[in-house]
Structures are given as C-alpha cells and as structure tokens.
Amino acid sequence: MSEPVLEVKGLHQYFEKGTANENHALKGIDLTLDPGEFVAIIGGNGAGKSTLLNSVAGSLPVDYGQIKIDGHDVTYQSVAKRAKLISRVFQDPKQGTATLLTVEENLSLALKRGARRNFWSNGVKRNERDLFRAKLASLDLGLEGRLSAEIGLLSGGQRQAVTLLMATIKQPSLLLLDEHTAALDPKTSATVMEITDKIVHEQNLTTLMITHNMADALKYGNRLIMLDHGQIAVDIKGDQKKNLTVSDLLELFKQQSGAALTDDAILLS
C-alpha cells in the first residue's frame, strides 16, 4: 500500500468565531487521497468547498485539525512553503499568472516552483524554450509562437490553459483546481476541462478539483465527493463513480443527509 498523497484529519474551520455571525464552515473533515486519485468536489454555496481547498493550499490558517501531504505535516506551513508539494489553478484567470510578464517568464517562474531562486542565473534559460514551445503546442491553442507575448494579452481561456501548464510543468504531488473553469464561457470551459483531463492522465496527477458543475464532476475524475454544510455527504469512487448519473447522485445525497438537495445552483448547472 503506497503512502497517501493527502491526509486531512479532523479539519474544522470557523469564520468570525465567537461572534453572533459565527460560521462553522468545516465540521470535522477526514479525507485521504491516494496517488493517482482525481477527485471532483461538488457542493452548493457555503458547503465548504473553497474553505477546504484554501485550507489545503495554505491560504486559510487551520483552526483545528491536521493536514499532511506526502507524509509531511504542512498544517502550519505558509502557501509559499507548501508550493514545493502543491500547485494550484485559480478560478480567476488573472489570478494564476503575472499579467505584465511574458508567457515564457511565467513558465520559467513556474518551473522553479518551490526551488531556490538565485540572483546570478537567467530567469528564462535558453534551453527551457524548447520545452515551453512543445508544452504550449500540446495545448493546441496556437500559443507556441507567443513565448515573448505579455500574458495579459491572452484571452481568459488561453491564460487558464497556460496556468494549467504552469501548475504541472514541474510535477506537483498534489494539484488543486479551484473552480478553474467557472469564469469561462461554456465552450472555452469545455476545452480547458479536456486539457485538464489530458494533463492529469498523462502525468498521473493526484488532483483535487472543486467545481460548481455537476456534469463535469460526473464526467471527469475517478472519485466524487459532495460536501454539505461543512461535512462530506457523499464519497464515491471506482466503478460506482463511472456509472453514476445525476439522479443517482441526488438519491445518494438524500440517503446520506436525510434531506432532499434543494440548492438550485447545483441542480441547474
């Protein structure tokens, strides 16, 4: 049995603790991801998806519980420190790239994720450019000729695809996808999801993807988790996940939580 990539134990998160507005956002999450698992996490607004992802990424300090990646306790590590093990694609395409820097500069930065950066060798090395061109060509978006273009000039979808490359150009132990297609139009969103799936499979990446889109959650990944009110309501893997339909999912949710799923945002998407 190989060591799990991600172990979340007894994770609780509170917002505005001790005030009248206290919000117990995560209520004791236990979650273990084995190597190669591609987990889609769904749930309505306020279910705790983003809170969970931000806790794992390190952008939200942990109140109670423990987070381990590759066996290392990262519970109290900064975002920058964890970047050695984790890479992340944000929801907002602007957030994942340095818009004033060129495509190759962004990729070079990502290639050194979590490594020491010195002040004597070139930021963009000549021998890296072939790798960048090949990687960009694999996206099939015609970006291989635009290495020295400012990344801010690219469209949202192109930028999100480049961010995916940046997140995976140096293999992470864990890839976090933070509703990374939510800000794109449906067609572009589908393209970026296809690219995501391809990269995740090629590199056999352990992936945690949160999404608002139930269809994507059913179509992609080999495990599906539904969060509800800060708890895991549904957790399905393997063959069971493969044959899952929307109505199965709703039924499962009803069994687990004892209530019908009423969140329109989830049902409609």
Next chain:
Amino acid sequence: MDILTSSISLGFLWSIMAIGVYLTFRILDIADMTAEGSFPLGAAITAHALTTGIGPVVATLLGVAGGALAGFVSGFMTTKLHIPDLLSGILTMTGLYSINLFVMGMANVPIAGTTKTMFTLLQIGDSTTTTIVIGGIVLAIVIALLVFFFNTEMGLAARAVGNNEDMSSANGINADAMKIIVYMISNGLIALSGSLMAQTNGYADISMGIGTIVIALAAIIIAEILLRHLSFGRRLLTIIVGAIIYRLIIALVLDWGVDPNALRLFYALMLTLFLALPLIQKKIAQVQQRHRNTKQITEENK
C-alpha cells in the same frame, strides 16, 4: 547651450533617484515616501565620511548602504508588521530626519573644496562636464546591474510579486522577502543620488530631501508619456530622458524669472498635471468620438 548641459548633468543625477523610485512605484506598485529620507541620508553619510578622510568611492558606497538599510526598515514595516505602505514610508522618513541630524551633527555639512569627491576622481573640463561623465558612468553601471538582476531567477520572482502576489506565493516565492529586497535596492539608489548630489553641490543639507519624490515621479511620468509599453531596460533609459526634460522645464521656468520660492508649488502642480494627463487625453478622445458619432447619425437621418 548652458541650460542644456546643466540640465543634462543634473538630470543624470536625478535620474538615479527616479530609477530608484520607479522600482517601488511601478514594480511593487507602492508610493514609497522613504525616498525623501534616504536621499538626504545618502548625502549625510557621504558628507560625514568625506570630512573624516574616507575616500570618495567608499564614502559613496556607505551612503548607498545607509539607503538600503532605510529601505529594509520600510519594507519590514509594511510586509512583516502590515503597516500600510504609504504610512511605513512616512514613518521611516520622519525617523530619518533625526538620524540624518545625528549623522551630520548639524543641519548643513559643507564638503570643503580641497576634499576629494567622486567628481574630482577625473580631471576633465569644467565641473558640468565632469558631472556628466561621472554621472553617466555611474548611471550606466546602475542600469546594467538592474537589467541583469531583474532578468535573473530572483529578479523575475520580484517582478512577479509586484504584479500578482497570489500567483507568486502559489509558485513558492517568498513575497515578503522579495518586496524587502526591492525596497532595499530602491532606497540604495535614492541614497546614491543624494550622495552624488551632495558631492557635486559641495554640501549636504538636512532639508535637501523635501519634495524629491515629486521630482522623481515627474521624471517617470514624463518618460511614460513619451513612450508607452517599453521593456524594463528601455524604460530605465527613457527615465533619464524624462529627468533631463524635467530639469530643462525647471531651468526655463527659473529663466523666465519665476520666484525660486514658488518652485515647490510649481513641482506639485506640474506632477498633478502629468498624473492627470492620461485621463484628460481619454476624455478628449471620448468627446471627439461623440462628436463624430453625432455627426454621422445626423447625416444618416437626413
């Protein structure tokens, strides 16, 4: 011709400061007021060192080190203590006033005519020519080092931090450390400018920093108005041009007989105008476009 050469020589020295300010202003997107304290700090340290017999190169470098230290203090306050960046700069600047007085021992330290300075290292022509040559050499070294640094692994990371902190952290960049480094380089350069200014003027004065950030910003904005969207190295070169143009404007204004006491008011008004210029241009273009549109519509309706 005299006005031109003196504007070039002063423009060279000011552009070192403007480049320093540019690093925090455009790369980190911070208006760092530390500048008005580190400029006289560089002057004070160098003047004091020169009067105690230390050689001009070492005396100048000591001034640079002092500026870098001041930058560290502001950078530390804003990144580690989360004091708003504008306030951090003002706090350091205020504290530096006392420190500068301690260093100088009095409000004004003359550098005796017999003392060796950076500008007596070479004997070429008159003092203006010497300032241009020495200033030019220092500028060339500064720009070469900056262009080199900001294209290294660390320099790239520093630029990314100013542009997008979330992305930088997600890629393992220690954003606080990078910001502090930029603060240090920036204020080191500003102190260098102050140090050279004291050496060419023949004295360091406690009040020489007042209003300097406005002069530096004006040079930057002129450069950006002249040419938009330039690579980093070219931008630094245009800032020199911006600084020289600014000195020319000031020289012409003084030549017209404007009261020197009104000069700071003039600096402030001019920078305000420069900063508002992009908006004014946009508004004018909008009005013109509306005008064309109305005309077209009325013609179509005929």
